Amino acid sequence: MEDFDIFDENEFEPPVYKKILNEFMESMPPMPCSANYQSGRRLNGEECLVENKEDYGFNFSESVSAAVRSLAVYRDDQQNVTSADPGIDALKLMHLFTKSSHKISPTPLKKEDKYLEDFLKDVACESHVSSMKDDPDMPFHKKYIRFGTHNNVKNLLMILDELPKEWTIIQLTSRYNPEENVKPFDEFKTDISSIFITMFTNHYVDKPMSVLIPANITKEGEKPLFKELYSLLDDNYKTIESAQYLNNKRLIKNYWSQRDDIDLRMKGVLNMMDKEWLGGWCSLLTGKLVDSKLKNKIIHYVDSAISDWGFIKLTTKQKILLYNLMDCSPVLSSQQIKSCIRQILTEHGDTEELRTFKRDIKCLDCDSDFRFSSELCLNCLSKCFEEIHKFSVVDGIKAFSQVAMKIKDDLDFREARRHPVILIVDELLDSFPWESLPALNPHPITRMENIHFLYYLYKTHEDSIVDGYFLTKSEVGRYVINPDKDLQRMQLRMQSFIEFWCGDWKGRIAEPPAPGELLEYLNAADIFLYCGHGDGVGAVCSGSGVCRGRCVCVLSGCGSVRLSGASGRAPPAAPHQHLHVAGCPCVVGMLWEVTDLEVDKVVSTLVALSVSSKAPLDWKCVGKAKWSQGEIDTNVEQKPRSPPEQNLLLAISKARQATNYLMISTSIVSRGLPVKIIDTP
Helix, strand or coil, rough: CCCCCCCCCCCCCCHHHHHHHHHHHHCCCCCHHHHHHHHHHHHHHHHHHHHCCHHHHHHHHHHHHHHHHHHHHHHHHHHHHHHHHCCCCHHHHHHHHHHCCCCCCCCCCCHHHHHHHHHHHHHHHCCHHHHHHCCCCCCCHHHHCCCCCCCCCCHHHHHHHHHCCCCEEEEEEEECCCCHCCCCCHHHCCHHHHHHEEEEECCCCCCCCEEEEECCCCCCCCCHHHHHHHHHHHHHHHHHHHHHCCHHHHHHHHHHHHHHHHHHHHHHHHHHHHHHHHHHHHHCCCCCECCHHHHHHHHHHHHHHHHHHCCCCHHHHHHHHHHHHHHHHHCCCHHHHHHHHHHHHHHHHHHHHHHHCCCCHHHHHHHCCCHHHHHHHHHHHHHHHHHHCCCHHHHHHHHHHHHHHHCCCCCCHHHEEEEEEEEEHHHHCCCCCCCHCCCCCCCCCCCCHHHHHHHHHHCCHHEEEEEEEEEEECCCEEECCCCCCCCCCHHHHHHHHHHHHCCCCCEEECCCCCCCCHHHHHCCCCCEEEEEECCCCCHCCCCCCCCCCCCEEECCCCCCCCCCCCCCCCEEEEEEHHHHHHHCEEEEEEECCCCCHHHHHHHHHHHHHHHHCCCCCCCCHEEECHHCCCCCCCCCCCCCCCCCCCCCCHHHHHHHCCCCCCCHHEEEEEEEEEEEEECCC
């Protein structure tokens, strides 16, 4: 949108001034509607991918969490205007929004026109007009969050090049659905047929690359995957919500039976995601190998197979997909590998060449004017492959399966460490437990709203980021435990843990913090721990007061980092988004409802793993038979103490093992930057 320039004279008298203000009121440019903006960008990205235009990656990057960008713009404008000059008047405001260098007459408005001045004062706090203007003094990481012509392919590539080389940045985007333009979220959230996996950075790509894979896989006699997940989460909520009314043994027994059933269903969802949905495409979600020599081995093995078998027409995209698949092959089954090899060879070659050969193949099931190769049947794809490469798909699968077996047998690959993965997840896909997939669970993974916020947090904390990790300490700890006073056993457990492991931390127990105290905690702490209902910070984090923004937050309440949809077509939102806007580097929390005992096990294990302590005994060795009464037994056999797990993301992965309930272990996720806690005992 072009800048709105209303000044073309040097001097203005009151009648002209009034006209200017009225025109300003009517013509100020609005922020784009996030729902429409996202769906439009998603559709544009899909069209660009079909036409093989390279800006599809940029369009997909713009298609997620646009509302959070608006939130950041609003907060930034609010702070810039009100904190810089609380007594700002109408003339100064107009200068601010129009960036004019002309002189305006200071003649005051007439009394009957005073409403115009009041309007402009309101605009100072509520308008996003300034976001549409170019401010030469604004840092680029703040500017890129705003909507404008600076959001383009060139700047996206510049940002990706500037971000830490250790990061693997992957985005999961649902395919465009016209229903989302006219219906509320709840009415189309299960109607997703395919997703795009976009690799912005990984070991083998030098520019964004996307693949389309089927979603919502259905087995005969079972619910579609998306419907099953949302049904499961709804039943989980109802079961936990009704637990407070249980008053006899029969009802309690029935409750635990329901919990076991829900757990079994979540296992089925993970199974479906791993085996039937993603399969070998999980390989695109894994991090870069720490040992670069292993990467070179992968490339050598694949390139040798291509040369030996004569795959002279494999495209660059096919080679990169094969590199990634072989990279992940030690943790994939043979069936997953073979199925993915077939798809790479037949569906991800030169589309125009495929169309040429498809015209000579008569098939009642396939349309010659297909958009994506995956729309063709296996028979047509196989025939086209044979025409292009002069040998069968079976031979191609055999060739690269041999490479996969060679890598599987290599111990160095099975024990290889990986750099962190930044997972950008479309709001429609955010409820899935991606981090708990077997191929991903052992690795450091964190979620982020979009590229814009990833770059924003990176630049905000650039001086504290080393080798791709935000470095922090745990010397200053703050906590709030059971502020609603209705989780007595949780209070006893977590209080005894804090006193034993983090005795120097300060906080509130069984009482809410005083007004302003919670904000003070967030500003002062290295680590903030909340144990209670919900997220515990929603009351303060939506304001403009969280200014320090260096606190790592662990929020253990139900759905503490869940994206909750508002009514109509309003975008999903969560308190962690406000914390990120304020500069908070990382928030750890729960995706859905959890039960207190099991989540206490996970959270206490997480803190004990990642925070060094002067406690006389390792937390895992402490006797916990009476933990729910606030008693821990230190009169136990002494065992060698484990060193702290400085990598918070790996500590989360290990902490999941502290509970036997899958609904609890899959719920905990990290949102924000990868973090290392570098305290020494």
